[in-house]
Amino acid sequence: MGKGNQNTSSNEGNHSVKQHTWQDITQHDKRHDKWIVIDNEVYDITEWSKRHPGGSKVISHYAGQDATNVFRAFHTDLSIPQKYLKALHTGSLRADIKTADIDVDFQNLKENLTKMGMFKPSYTFYTLNILHVVVLDVLAYFVLRYFGTGWLPLITSLIFTVIVQIQSAYIAHDFGHTSVLGTKYKVDLFLERIFLGFMKGASAKWWNHMHFQHHAKPNVLKKDPDTRLEALFVIGDLMPTQIAEKKKNSMPYDWQHRYFPVIGPPFLFPIYFFFEVNRHIFTRREYLDIFFTLCYWSRYFYLYGPMLGFGTAIAFNFVMRMLESSWFMWVTQSNHVPMKIEEDDAKPWLRLQLNATCNVEPSYFNDWFTGHLDFQIEHHLFPTMPRHNLYKIAPLVKSLCEKHNLKYQVKPLFQAFTDVLKSLKKSGNLWKKAHTQFHGPKTHKTIYM
Known part of the structure; x- marks a missing residue:
């Protein structure tokens, strides 16, 4: 290092x-x-x-x-x-x-980017992003209010609501990284609570606790919370063997590339995140997060309860969360799961982030669809940089990576998604081989693709 x-x-x-x-x-x-x-x-x-x-x-x-x-x-x-x-x-x-030269070069790059104004936000960009969320949120309600609760208005409102929720998450992500107001970080963090709590019913404190660890040590076992998946999945090359040696009875991980799309993306938000968020805010007495969460649910049932009824309103919200969760998880995991997942060996910052992160080919749609996480490499290297500037610095980052013989990976969007499944299949097969070595073969019948 x-x-x-x-x-x-x-x-x-x-x-x-x-x-x-x-x-x-x-x-x-x-x-x-x-x-x-x-x-x-x-x-x-x-x-x-x-x-x-x-x-x-x-x-x-x-x-x-x-x-x-x-x-x-x-x-x-x-x-x-x-x-x-x-x-x-x-x-x-x-x-x-x-x-080390790699650290000197990285600091020189950051100083140059600062002088170039790359850490200065565009308030026009963020204002338009917030406005498009507010407009769609209003439309989601009025579609049902004026056209009734038939299938077409219901599906239209559902689509608008999913977009509102995922784009609110991207905006909250920017506020959480203090990318919008910069040195006025307390205002940024308060607005993060608005977009995570009031708009989504989530906890900014819980999200930051998990997300900052991920940024600090991405794909590092026992340090990145996103690698603590052994209840359902094994990832990378090391984790499968470690879990196989430790556990005789466990999930059939050699099937994980099949059951991931069914139980992973759809249920991360409506089940796991819902439980973890509420456990966190109530056990740790995060009163401000509790207040905003209650505001979210009060607002939701006040607006949608009379039109849909309590049961349908719950079902509508649950389906919306499943769709939002699928969108979010495919986007975020495509940048990391197929990359190296290792023990902590104190890598330099640049090498650590490039080993754990890849980009998606940029386009206007991909920028919007991923919240500019198609530039995940640049975001991980400079997490406080406003996302609208990430594309501008990509050539400079790529040049630095070439100098230090680091692979700068860029993939088409759907290849990034399919690489998640390929990586899970590879890790599952590594687990099966190790499990057979330590404990004998599993009793279930495996059907290989």
Whole structure:
């Protein structure tokens, strides 16, 4: 991993501070003993991690490692967290330890992009996005209000509602990454609650807790929440063998490429997310999220209850969530599931993100359909960058990847979807082979495609 970046600490030039080697720092990666390195300075975050606004896990995932690039990636205004860092300072990285070229080049790219204004949002872009969500939300209601609840109005309203929900999620995603208002991050995070809570009945706190970990360590086993799928699926090349060795009785993972489209995308939101969101906000007493969630359901039943009746309104909402969930999961998993899924070996930021992420061929439709996650590589490298600028920086990112011999993958949309199934089939077969080796063959009859 790259060992530090240009020193910006107030301790620069102070020869009285303790000098540390990487051998010293890597020892402090325990639950009750955590050090991180930022800009060549060493910080003891053992107690602070419990109070970290972004959650204890996301910062703890870098214990014993260089956190410079992830620190800079997540914070739009560095002056705010640097105030807290002063009290946590425990020394400096030894001066003779050089920064890896890949990290130097990445930081130079980010500085150039900042000078180019790539982190400045277009308020016109975000205003139009919000307006198109509001217009479709109004239309979804008035289609039923004025044309009745027959099949055609019901399906039309359902389509509008699904679009409203998925596009609200994309807008909330931008607010959550503080991409819209930048240094006014508190306003961004409040508006994220509006679009996740009031518009969708979800929890911004729960989403950020999960999503920030994913960005910090994408496709890293035991650190990225999106890899904790063993109840239903195994992914990558390592996880299948690990699960096969650990569990004698488990899911028939060699069938997972068949049952994934049936039980995965359709039910992620209406069952798993619904349970996890409500468990999180009530057990952790997230009162603001509870308030916005109640606002969502009150608004929904006030508008749709009289027209549809309670039972039909519940069914309408459940079907809408299944369709929204399918849309969301195929888009998000196509960028990651077919990529490398590994244990944490402290890769440099650029290499970590390129190993775990691929792009989809851009088009006006794909930009809208994916919420600009067709530029997932650029988004993962610069999560606070407004999404309308991601296409502008793609050539520069690709050039940097070529310099460091990193594969910059771009796929057609439907190939990205089918690669998910191919990857699941490969992982399922690896699991079956390992399971047979450790426990003997499974009793179910497998039919191969």
